[in-house]
Amino acid sequence: MNKDEEKLVVEGKEILCPICGHDKYWTRETLMNTAGASFLGFDWANKAATNYVCHQCGYVLWFLGK
Template identity: 55%
Template sequence: MPKKEVKEFTVDGKKITCPVCDHDQFWTRRTLMNTRGASFFSFDWLNRDALNKICDNCGYVYWFYRQRIEDD
């Protein structure tokens, strides 16, 4: 498994820190946001995805629906 890239990020120019542990280093993943209808008909690939930023210290997950995040 490749090593995940860990770094700071900002939203609308504001540096984000973890609300649980105040850490400022996060790694990124994308998560599919499933809906019942699409899943029922096996059309999960039609669902939108969300951008997640995961705290590298405690694992808290931020979810972002729109791409308004800048990686520093």
């Protein structure tokens, strides 16, 4: 988890929070759990997404790696 404020730029475009318009986020990684993997105890095998959390209002943007 990175609580430092940073701007979010995706494909050359600065992304503002769709809720409050703020331009700074902190980041975290979240596992994209699936029912099958969780049932079998393989949560660690799920893909991870990067979350950008608005530093002002807390709105979360999710980005899944390619």
